[in-house]
Amino acid sequence: MSADSTAWERRSAVRVVPPAEPRKLAKVPFVELADGRLQGVVSSGSDIARVYVSSIAAKTHGFSCSTNNNRPCGGLSGTYPCKHLHALADEAVRQYGLDRVARYLKVEVGAGESLMSGLNGTKEPAPAAVVFSRFLRHLAYLELPGTAEPLVEMHWFPATGAVG
Numbered sequence: 001m002s003a004d005s006t007a008w009e010r011r012s013a014v015r016v017v018p019p020a021e022p023r024k025l026a027k028v029p030f031v032e033l034a035d036g037r038l039q040g041v042v043s044s045g046s047d048i049a050r051v052y053v054s055s056i057a058a059k060t061h062g063f064s065c066s067t068n069n070n071r072p073c074g075g076l077s078g079t080y081p082c083k084h085l086h087a088l089a090d091e092a093v094r095q096y097g098l099d100r101v102a103r104y105l106k107v108e109v110g111a112g113e114s115l116m117s118g119l120n121g122t123k124e125p126a127p128a129a130v131v132f133s134r135f136l137r138h139l140a141y142l143e144l145p146g147t148a149e150p151l152v153e154m155h156w157f158p159a160t161g162a163v164g
């Protein structure tokens with residue numbers, strides 16, 4: 001038992017996570033309207049080390065949600081958006097306003113309706129790695145002002161571009 005934990009500690013000394021202490025993340029620490037999508041990062045309610053990269057495509061309203069390790073979100077299937085997509089949409093509306101988000105996604109939102117109720121998408125793959133990398137850079141700029149070193153966090157997510 002103690003030998004196991006020692007081995008684990010040795011392994012954990014290899015720098016595979018950002019050097020800054022992870023603080024408690026906001027529910028949706030990163031959201032953007034970019035690449036023809038509403039996309040962002042949603043923290044897992046239960047595990048601080050796990051985040052979901054969620055996106056909603058403009059026009060098609062395709063839903064995508066996976067973890068930062070490219071595991072598909074278990075809550076997303078078919079036409080039913082998971083709670084991460086709901087959280088993402090809420091945060092986008094809070095930051096950008098309903099009109100702007102609806103215009104960007106080309107959603108008709110009736111009076112008194114929510115953004116999600118106007119969506120008609122199905123599950124659709126989207127590149128999570130790009131969004132996650134931007135999120136890490138965003139974090140790095142927030143927490144490590146003035147650093148001149150290469151962003152080691154980028155090595156944390158080696159599966160760039162290999163999103164299925």
Ligand SMILES: [Zn+2]
Pocket residue numbers: 052054065066073074075076082083084085
């Ligand atoms: Zn999800």
